[in-house]
Amino acid sequence: TIQLLDSTGIMLMDKGHEWAKGNGRINGLKIHTIYDNALKCPVHFSITSANVNDIEEAKKVGIKPNKIYVFDKGYCDFFWWNKINQKGSYFVSRLKKGVRYEVKKVNKTVGGNILEDKIIELTARSGKQYKSLLRYVEVVIGPKKNIILLTNNLKSSAEEIAKLYKERWKIELFFKCIKQNLKIKRFWGKSENAVKLQIIVAMIAYVLLRLIQMASFTAYSLKEVGVLVRINLGCTVAINKIMKPPKKAHASKTSGWVNL
Numbered sequence: 001t002i003q004l005l006d007s008t009g010i011m012l013m014d015k016g017h018e019w020a021k022g023n024g025r026i027n028g029l030k031i032h033t034i035y036d037n038a039l040k041c042p043v044h045f046s047i048t049s050a051n052v053n054d055i056e057e058a059k060k061v062g063i064k065p066n067k068i069y070v071f072d073k074g075y076c077d078f079f080w081w082n083k084i085n086q087k088g089s090y091f092v093s094r095l096k097k098g099v100r101y102e103v104k105k106v107n108k109t110v111g112g113n114i115l116e117d118k119i120i121e122l123t124a125r126s127g128k129q130y131k132s133l134l135r136y137v138e139v140v141i142g143p144k145k146n147i148i149l150l151t152n153n154l155k156s157s158a159e160e161i162a163k164l165y166k167e168r169w170k171i172e173l174f175f176k177c178i179k180q181n182l183k184i185k186r187f188w189g190k191s192e193n194a195v196k197l198q199i200i201v202a203m204i205a206y207v208l209l210r211l212i213q214m215a216s217f218t219a220y221s222l223k224e225v226g227v228l229v230r231i232n233l234g235c236t237v238a239i240n241k242i243m244k245p246p247k248k249a250h251a252s253k254t255s256g257w258v259n260l
Helices: 054-058 078-086 124-129 158-166 169-181 192-215 222-231
Strands: 002-011 027-036 041-049 068-070 090-094 101-106 114-122 134-142 145-151
Touching (some): 002 054, 027 054, 041 192, 068 158, 078 124, 114 124, 134 158, 169 222
Antiparallel strands (some): 027 041, 101 114, 134 145
16 A cells, blocks of 8 residues: 655644744644545644654654655655565655666666666765665656656666656645645734644544545545535434435426426
8 A cells, every 4th residue: 555654734823832843944833744645635644843854753653564654855865765675565756866776677667657766885974874775766757857766676667667657746745735725824812732732633533524525435525525524413314325426407398497
């Protein structure tokens, strides 16, 4: 299963939020999240000050075997990558500038958006922290814009590795969803405890809505499920009936009336 790792900032600039710490970009909190790509749902999250590094929080979470961890350059720690590799899991990330390596093998590319595909070994200090071979894949993502991916997956095609990193966009959509639809841009309380509680409630609400969506096999989007739940809170109708899409109207050939 694919596990997407990332964090999002919660900006707190109003009066009463003087307790919030900054990281040079924002003043507030961070939500660190592991998002399961198959479940379309977070499986772990934590809330910290904005000045806490992503990798430091990720190290606190146990690494599981047979997973594919996908994350950006904020999680570059070769000791941690080594632990993922030793657990029998894969990772896909970005190459940071200044990392030294030695090319061991060059794989043949067949065009498309893959510019380079080679097997490398880290050298210097990085090589002491991560001793296994890595895959270096350079991918075109736009006009005059390329990214370099690193992974311990030496068997899959370069195209598959590029697609895995592209899946990371889904955790960004998740953050956008909870901020816009579950109201964590404005807070009812000013204290640190009040703000964190509102974030926790929003995350619980997301998981419950996702469970309803899965259990009812509905075609409604998560936003639509939330609207239906909100307007039917006082009803005693079974949830699967509420989630059932209404029958489409069809015109009668004889009377011209619309039958529902």
